[in-house]
Amino acid sequence: MTSHTGFLTTFAIVAASLGGMGDARAQGVQSQGAQSQGAQGAQGTPITVAVGAPVTSMDPHYHTLTPNEQAHTHVFERLVETDDKARLRPGLAESWKLIDDTTWEFKLRATNFHDGSPFTAEDVAYTIARVPTVLNSPGSFSIYINAISGVEIVDAHTIRLRTKGVYPLLPVDLSQVFVISHKLGPNPTTEDFNSGKNTIGTGPYRLVSYKNGDRIELDRNEAFWGEKPAWSHVTYRMISNEAARTAALLSGDVALIDSVPTADIAKLRTDSRMKLWETVSLRLIYIMLDQSRDGPTPFVKGPNGETLDKNPLKDRRVREALSIAINRPAIVDRVMENAAIPSGQFLPPGSYSYAPDVPPPAFDATRAKALLAEAGYPNGLTITLHSSNDRYLNDAKIVQTVGQMWSRIGIKTTVEPSPWTNFVGHANKQDYSTFLLGWGSSTGESSNPLRSLVATFDASKGRGAVNRARYTSPALDALIDKALVTVDDGAREKILMEGVRMVMADTALIPLHQQKNTWATKAGLTYVPRADEETRVFDLRPAK
Amino acid sequence: MEQSPARRVLSDFAANKVALAALVVIAVIVLLALAASLIAPQNPYDLAQLDIMDGRLPPGSASADGLTFWLGTDDQGRDMLSGILYGLRISLAVGAGSAIVAGIIGTALGLSAAYAGGRIEAAIMRLVDLQLSFPAILVALMILAFLGKGVVNVMLALVIVEWASYARTARSAALSERAREYIEAAECLALPRWRVVFRHLLPNCLPPLIVIGTIQVARAIALEATLSFLGLGVPITEPSLGLLIANGYQYMLSGKYWISFYPGIALLVTIMAINLVGDQLRDVLNPRLQR
Numbered sequence: 054m055t056s057h058t059g060f061l062t063t064f065a066i067v068a069a070s071l072g073g074m075g076d077a078r079a080q081g082v083q084s085q086g087a088q089s090q091g092a093q094g095a096q097g098t099p100i101t102v103a104v105g106a107p108v109t110s111m112d113p114h115y116h117t118l119t120p121n122e123q124a125h126t127h128v129f130e131r132l133v134e135t136d137d138k139a140r141l142r143p144g145l146a147e148s149w150k151l152i153d154d155t156t157w158e159f160k161l162r163a164t165n166f167h168d169g170s171p172f173t174a175e176d177v178a179y180t181i182a183r184v185p186t187v188l189n190s191p192g193s194f195s196i197y198i199n200a201i202s203g204v205e206i207v208d209a210h211t212i213r214l215r216t217k218g219v220y221p222l223l224p225v226d227l228s229q230v231f232v233i234s235h236k237l238g239p240n241p242t243t244e245d246f247n248s249g250k251n252t253i254g255t256g257p258y259r260l261v262s263y264k265n266g267d268r269i270e271l272d273r274n275e276a277f278w279g280e281k282p283a284w285s286h287v288t289y290r291m292i293s294n295e296a297a298r299t300a301a302l303l304s305g306d307v308a309l310i311d312s313v314p315t316a317d318i319a320k321l322r323t324d325s326r327m328k329l330w331e332t333v334s335l336r337l338i339y340i341m342l343d344q345s346r347d348g349p350t351p352f353v354k355g356p357n358g359e360t361l362d363k364n365p366l367k368d369r370r371v372r373e374a375l376s377i378a379i380n381r382p383a384i385v386d387r388v389m390e391n392a393a394i395p396s397g398q399f400l401p402p403g404s405y406s407y408a409p410d411v412p413p414p415a416f417d418a419t420r421a422k423a424l425l426a427e428a429g430y431p432n433g434l435t436i437t438l439h440s441s442n443d444r445y446l447n448d449a450k451i452v453q454t455v456g457q458m459w460s461r462i463g464i465k466t467t468v469e470p471s472p473w474t475n476f477v478g479h480a481n482k483q484d485y486s487t488f489l490l491g492w493g494s495s496t497g498e499s500s501n502p503l504r505s506l507v508a509t510f511d512a513s514k515g516r517g518a519v520n521r522a523r524y525t526s527p528a529l530d531a532l533i534d535k536a537l538v539t540v541d542d543g544a545r546e547k548i549l550m551e552g553v554r555m556v557m558a559d560t561a562l563i564p565l566h567q568q569k570n571t572w573a574t575k576a577g578l579t580y581v582p583r584a585d586e587e588t589r590v591f592d593l594r595p596a597k
Numbered sequence: 598m599e600q601s602p603a604r605r606v607l608s609d610f611a612a613n614k615v616a617l618a619a620l621v622v623i624a625v626i627v628l629l630a631l632a633a634s635l636i637a638p639q640n641p642y643d644l645a646q647l648d649i650m651d652g653r654l655p656p657g658s659a660s661a662d663g664l665t666f667w668l669g670t671d672d673q674g675r676d677m678l679s680g681i682l683y684g685l686r687i688s689l690a691v692g693a694g695s696a697i698v699a700g701i702i703g704t705a706l707g708l709s710a711a712y713a714g715g716r717i718e719a720a721i722m723r724l725v726d727l728q729l730s731f732p733a734i735l736v737a738l739m740i741l742a743f744l745g746k747g748v749v750n751v752m753l754a755l756v757i758v759e760w761a762s763y764a765r766t767a768r769s770a771a772l773s774e775r776a777r778e779y780i781e782a783a784e785c786l787a788l789p790r791w792r793v794v795f796r797h798l799l800p801n802c803l804p805p806l807i808v809i810g811t812i813q814v815a816r817a818i819a820l821e822a823t824l825s826f827l828g829l830g831v832p833i834t835e836p837s838l839g840l841l842i843a844n845g846y847q848y849m850l851s852g853k854y855w856i857s858f859y860p861g862i863a864l865l866v867t868i869m870a871i872n873l874v875g876d877q878l879r880d881v882l883n884p885r886l887q888r
Contacts, residue, residue, distance in 0.1 A: 296847040303850075320851050380649075387649045388672070442828065449833060453644070453673050456834065460645035468834055 099286035103301050104588050105312035106444060107266045107291045109191075109474070112246035113231035113254075114184050117192040117505075117518065119336075119493050122229075123587035124289065127271055128167075129231035129254035132159055132177065133224045137583045137592075139335060139404075139497030141224055145172065145232055145255060154219050154540075155202075161210040164278040166234045167259045174212040178204045179235035181214075186240065191481060196504060196515035197226040200537070219538040221545065225496045257282045257591045266291060271590075282591035289590065293443045302327065302573055309580065311588040312446055313571040315390040321573050332582040333394060333401045334570040336493040337502070338445055340438070340455070340563040342366040342375070343486045345523035352437035352486035356430075356465070365434060366486065372560035373414075374424035375487075378462045379455055380416040385566050388450050393566040398553050399494055399502040401567045405542075406499035406549035411557050413564070421462045433463030440489035441477070442470035446568055452489050455565075480521045491568070492519070495585045499549040503533050507561045524561045609881040616877030619870040626867055630686040637679035638664055642835045648674045653848065656855050669855040671844050677855060680841050681863045687748060687837040688867065692818035695755035700810050702756065703763025708802065710764070711771035712794050721764065728761035733816075734823060741829045751830050755817045766809045770802035777801075804882035811875035815868045822864055838864045 106120035113125040134144035146159040164172050181204055185195045200223060203215035216223060233241070237251050245251040252260040257277045261270035269289040273282055290307065292298040295314035299321075301307045313321060313329065321327050343350045343366050350364040365371045381395035394401065397413035425433065438456060442449040449470035456466035470476075480488055494501045509525040510517035516530075517523075532552045539545040557564070570586040574593065581592040611617050629636070640646050651660045651674035659665050660674075668677035710721040728736070740754040774780065775798070783793045822839030824830040826846075831837045836844065838860045845856025 296850065299850060314847060316848050316851050316853075383649055387652045450672060453834060454649045456644045457647050457649055457673070460643075466644060467832070470833060 097285045098283070099288065100284040100309075100590065100593070101288040101290060101307045102309040102588070102590055102593070103290045103292045103298050103307040103311075105291075105293055105295070105298055105310070106473075107293060108263070108269065109265075110243055110247055111249070111252050111260065111263045111269075112187065112243040113233065114180075114187045114194045115190055115243050115246070117194055117196075117229070119495070119586055122231075122495070123589065124269055125231055125254075126256065126587060126589060127258040127287070127289075127591070128252055128256045128260050129233065130256050131228055131231055132161075133228040135228050135495070135497070135585065137332070137581050139495070139584050141228055144228070145177075146227075149224055151540075152213070155216050157214045157216070157223050158207070159212050159214070161212065162278060163210060164255050165276060166236075166255055167253050167274060168234070168236070170234060170236055171209075172232070172234075172255050173209040174206040175209075176232055176235045177212050178206060179237075180230065180232045183233065183241065184230065187243065189243075191477065192519055193512075193515065194230055195512075196518050197229045199515035200226065219540055221540045221542075222496075222500055222537060225498065225500075229495060258287060261286075280591075283594045284590060287590045299573075302575070305575075308578065309572060309574045309588075309590070309593055311570075311572050311586075313392075313573045315388075315392045315447060318390060318392055318571060326576055327573050328576050328578070328580075329571060329573050330580045330582040331392070331569050331571040332584055334493065334568045334586045335400060335404070335495060335497055335584050336491050336568045336570075336586055337396055337399050338393075338448075338451065338489065338491045338565045338568060340375070340487055340489050340565065341480075341522040341524075342372055342560075342562065343483065343522050344525065345483045350486040351484070352439070354435040356432040356434060356463075358435050364486075365428065365430060368428045369559055370424045370428040371430065371434075372563070374421040374428070374462065375459065375464075376414045376560050376563045377417045377424075378421040378464075379414075379458050379563070379565065381413050381565060382416075384451060384454055388447050388454050389566065389568075392446065392569045392571060394569070396564045396567045398557055398564060399492070399499050399506075400497070404497055404499075406546045406553065408550040408553045411554055418458075418462050425462065425464075433465065435465040436467075436487055438466055438468045438487045438489070439476065439479070439485045440468070440470045441473040444473040444476075445489070445491045448489060451565065455489075483521065483523060488521070489565075490519075490521070493586055497584065499553055500533070500536055500545075503529070503536075503549065503552050503556070507556050508533055522562065526555070526559065526561070529555050529561075606881050610877055613877050613880075616873050619873035619877075622866065622870040623874060626685060626870070627689060629682055630689050633679075633682040633686045637676075637682045639676040639679040641675045641680045641683050644834060650674065653853055653856070655853075668859045669853075671841065671856045672848070675836075677841070677859050680836060681838070681860050684836055684838040684841050684860060685863060685867065687831060687835070688818045688821060688839075688864070691748065691752050691755065691821045691837070692814045695752045695759060695817045696810055696814040698752070699756045699759035699813065700763050700806065703760035704767040704799070704802075704806055706760070707764035707767025708771050708794050708798055711768045711775055712790070712798060718768075722768065725761040725764050728758075729765070733758045733820060737820060737824055738827070738829060741824060746829060746832060748831055748835075751821055751824060754824070755820060758820070759813055759817060762809060762813060763806065766805050767802055770805050771798055774798055774801050808875060808879040808882060811871055811878060815871040815875065818864070818871070819868055 108121050108124045109116055113129050131144045132146040133141050136142050145162050147162050149157055149159045152158050161174060166172060181198050181201055184198050200216045200220040201214050202217045205213040207213055234253050241251045247263060249260050257274055258271035259274050261272050263269050271287040273285045292301055298310045299314055299317045302310045321329050346364045349361050353365055355361050385393045385395050395413040398408060398411045400407050438452050440448050440452040452468040452470060456468045459466040479485055492502055492506055504516055505519050507524050508516040509530050510520045510523050536545050536548040539548055570582055572580055572582055574580050577596050579594050579596050651670050652672050654666050654670045656669040666676050670676055706721050710718040736758050737754040740757055741750060744750040780797060783797045821830055825837045825839030826843040831840055841860035842857045848856055
């Protein structure tokens with residue numbers, strides 16, 4: 054116990070010495086933490102952690118973005134939660150069942166919001182109504198509630214959701230949607246969530262303050278229904294600079310970092326003061342190819358930079374050439390330092406609806422050149438490849454390496470990485486021709502990426518929400534529709550696998566690799582690494 | 598025999614052996630940078646010549662096709678020696694280019710202010726004050742955030758940041774010359790204003806401007822390196838010294854020192870040599886420091 058206490062003292066001192074905790078309540082928690090260790094042990098201990106990706110909003114329905122969702126999961130809860138392997142488990146709903154083909158019944162948990170008001174079926178109905186009304190959402194959550202055609206409140210703790218047709222994926226969809234309180238009234242604004250006024254959830258932590266791009270301060274919700282988190286106060290910092298994040302851990306400023314820079318993994322693995330936690334993630338890193346234009350696309354030119362009269366990326370042979378020109382194992386080994394596995398589809402092996410007969414496309418520069426020639430570009434092309442430089446692990450390095458590999462098959466490639474906020478704005482407007490992105494299939498099955506990434510873009514149906522290339526295939530859309538009404542898990546898996554095969558045979562996008570998620574903590578802590586890559590401070594505990 | 602002023606300056610300058618050595622170093626660096634495309638083992642800006650499988654090799658390693666990386670490679674398999682030679686070229690071009698353009702603009706404005714006086718002088722000098730009251734790096738960051746990346750934009754940003762120092766120096770030098778008899782004589786001859794300013798006033802204001810110029814070149818190189826380090830300067834596939842250092846910085850903790858170390862040394866030597874020469878020039882050209 055003595056070493057344990059000493060370690061806690063370190064945290065208290067570290068947290069107290071960090072600036073930016075101007076809030077009186079936060080100060081109170083700290084001093085309580087510092088004074089009460091003898092009596093309470095871990096009861097009153099604050100902790101500071103650092104994540105790599107900045108949070109863009111505290112509105113839980115603003116943007117389907119993992120960095121946001123992982124922050125929101127501290128404050129809000131979903132009806133259905135997922136465990137570290139992305140399997141469903143009860144959240145705000147204690148149980149759910151199909152009572153007829155098109156009606157799901159959810160039994161709700163008796164718990165309270167942070168403001169003391171009880172959580173009821175009315176809040177669920179309010180949440181479902183609010184999701185599609187969020188203004189200027191860069192990635193809407195509508196896709197997850199679109200199947201719902203009717204809401205019936207049976208009693209305070211029972212709600213029935215009707216779907217348009219047979220819809221077996223409703224619990225999976227609802228495992229993405231955070232529940233907010235109906236007390237917020239009509240049209241709660243994203244700004245009020247960012248200021249903290251609306252940020253009232255049922256989760257294990259209450260929001261104290263949110264500073265855009267810098268940090269979030271959280272206090273433990275002492276009335277939380279589930280397992281009590283170990284830390285009374287959380288300072289959730291965002292340090293996007295990789296070296297600075299590692300340095301913050303090594304210097305003791307923070308107790309946990311996520312997205313451990315690949316360059317530092319080997320070193321941290323051998324450091325006895327640190328512990329590394331990793332798991333293969335559900336995140337695919339891929340390149341999208343503009344399909345929105347039949348005419349010239351802005352960043353694909355002829356071999357001497359001349360404008361072409363059509364979009365070569367519409368030609369499947371060009372797409373395949375670009376894909377097989379990439380040596381995936383080389384990227385995984387040299388750029389990712391093996392913190393990834395080469396990939397040819399949306400999900401890692403072993404996932405539900407993973408198609409075992411779709412391997413990562415094999416590297417074949419000769420055939421790539423032949424395909425280009427066959428498509429009418431024997432002298433190659435000139436391409437500018439865009440990416441973010443602060444969002445995905447090694448994003449700027451990956452595109453440079455892809456640029457090398459494309460150059461080898463006669464495609465003059467320049468790369469233009471830019472900060473995520475700038476990049477994604479352009480990507481959303483179809484301003485780019487080829488661009489690197491990542492997608493974490495947080496539901497752990499292929500219907501999610503099929504519906505979001507490659508289904509024909511249709512805002513009213515919530516389909517293709519992040520189909521930024523505007524890829525479209527009626528046959529694929531029909532297959533997705535079919536999968537979504539197939540109740541039998543085995544039969545549905547077969548249809549989804551067929552969809553995966555169809556996407557990859559058409560090279561609708563170029564899959565590169567599945568990241569491994571890595572976290573590093575100080576020794577003496579245990580952490581639960583999650584496949585969906587969410588960083589959850591309440592999964593961090595002192596080692597027994 | 599009476600020495601000509603240029604000869605005197607040269608012999609005074611040569612009296613300081615350190616400064617002379619620094620001048621030789623600068624000459625060598627400039628030659629290396631100019632000849633980069635001839636002597637570099639690799640074109641580090643051509644992605645087709647890089648191989649990711651050669652990434653992060655320590656100094657002295659050989660690539661698969663027999664090329665020796667004397668200073669190692671960076672994370673993309675770029676030969677550091679070639680990277681430094683090409684990087685020097687960008688750094689020197691940006692440094693010298695922006696210093697010259699800023700020098701011309703700043704000097705012209707400073708001289709005009711001193712000669713014209715009155716409202717024109719007040720307007721120009723308040724602008725100078727305004728410019729100098731902002732930290733240079735902050736102004737450059739704002740300009741680049743607005744203009745976007747690229748070598749030309751970096752030069753433009755540096756010119757905007759630097760012209761004010763020249764203007765201030767030119768004005769103060771010109772003010773003291775303004776009252777001299779030869780200016781009065783020129784004015785009595787009814788020479789056009791521009792001729793008085795640029796043919797009579799300017800040559801006599803040059804010594805302090807040359808000193809400022811050398812210091813500003815060094816400053817511009819450092820500023821460009823800073824901007825590139827912060828990711829706002831040159832494109833990542835055409836690294837300057839600052840970007841090479843930034844690329845290696847994240848590997849410092851894992852012991853791959855050479856990616857940052859050698860470009861860092863190159864930057865240090867360049868800036869130090871220019872500053873040493875600038876210091877000696879100041880001593881030689883400043884009449885108050887004359888023996």
